[in-house]
Amino acid sequence: MxxxxxxxxxxxxxxxxxxxxxxxxxxxxxxxxxxxxxxxxxxxxxxxxxxxxxxxxxxxxxxxxxxxxxxxxxxxxxxxxxxxxxxxxxLPPALFLVVFLLLVLVYWSTFRTQVPYYPSGRAVRDVVAGLLPQERPAAAIDIGSGLGGLVLDLARRRPDCRIDGIELAPLPWLASRLRARLEGSRARFLRGDYDDLDFGSYDLVFAYLSPAAMAALWRKASAEMQPGSVLVSYEFIIVDRAPDWHLVIESTHKNVYVWHF
Structure with a gap:
């Protein structure tokens, strides 16, 4: 470490x-x-x-x-x-152990990352799909991909693109891998900390994290993302850097924020 x-x-x-x-x-x-x-x-x-x-x-x-x-x-x-x-x-004591282990597998290092599980909705997926380059294949990643809904949806819409997801918690990561296999999807799910990734290999990085993680996310994105790439955050803004564009999702009244590099 x-x-x-x-x-x-x-x-x-x-x-x-x-x-x-x-x-x-x-x-x-x-x-x-x-x-x-x-x-x-x-x-x-x-x-x-x-x-x-x-x-x-x-x-x-x-x-x-x-x-x-x-x-x-x-x-x-x-x-x-x-x-x-x-x-x-x-109640048997073993029941509390089982519940504890399930919570660990789902939330894993939320105590450290301060990023709990937040599922995104259909409307957000529509926006993210529209932000992918339409004239050429591209690479995109969902950091903190959870059960893999957005990644699988983008992979279905854009089979020409490389769509990845990364998740730290074991159980959601395993569920997303199984979903991809059952669907025959080309989506790729990685298990690990997105801080260990190189954002420079992606045209679009999507994040639905938490306010506590946004400052560190911006430092990493600004150091690694290449010209022409896009950082997208659902709901949570980067305080130190105003977005280049944002959209309010009507169904949730929450914002999608976009930063262009």
């Missing part, structure tokens, strides 16, 4: 949130001790709420996004209630 990737992992909000939960724990113990001394020893749910409030306060001070504050506050109580519910329903 190189130093830059290690720094990205250590800076991941999920890891910071976990460390802040741990930091809040001794504060919770101190608060419970003081309440017990005053004759007001809290019940387990009260302790969980204290822990969540402390973690949320520390997360606010650390500058985490607002939605992380809600997660930090709710997490200890949700964990406690899940345990109580499992006892009441006699």
């Amino acid at each position: 190189n130093a830059s990737r290690l720094r990205r992992i250590l800076a991941a909000p999920a890891l910071r949130a976990l460390l802040l939960q741990m930091l809040a724990f001794p504060l919770t113990l101190a608060a419970v001790w003081l309440l017990a001394r005053a004759g007001m020893a809290p019940q387990p749910l009260g302790v969980a709420l204290l822990q969540g409030a402390g973690a949320a306060l520390l997360s606010w001070r650390a500058g985490l996004a607002r939605w992380w504050l809600a997660i930090q506050f709710v997490f200890p109580s949700a964990l406690l209630l899940a345990q109580d519910g499992a006892r009441g329903l006699a």
Whole structure:
């Protein structure tokens, strides 16, 4: 693992949130001790709420996004209630392991990339297909291709083009590979981090990521994409670089942003 990737992992909000939960724990113990001394020893749910409030306060001070504050506050109580519910329903512990493994396979390194699974719709595919060069074969890639819907659709429309998708999470990547094989599609699905790709080999790069990923995406695109190529982002804009063109999708009222190189 190189130093830059290690720094990205250590800076991941999920890891910071976990460390802040741990930091809040001794504060919770101190608060419970003081309440017990005053004759007001809290019940387990009260302790969980204290822990969540402390973690949320520390997360606010650390500058985490607002939605992380809600997660930090709710997490200890949700964990406690899940345990109580499992006892009441006699759920086998293996069930929680299975659910956890499925979530890992679907979301994989979302904690690091901050890019959850976002499926795009038919209207977006129409726009992206129209942005491909019409007079010659081209190469396009969907970074974070999920279940492969956009990639497979473009491959059907433009059999003369090389259409790729790259996905980091194993289960969506496997599903997209199976879909391509069942359809006999020429679409190619790669598993890995798009940061390891060379954008210079593509005429069009499509991204439906998250606000947290856009600044790094622009740095990579501006360093690697060739003259005449196009970067397309659905919904999420690059703050540091105004798009050259954008279109509002009527069905979703969301924007498709386009940057020409």
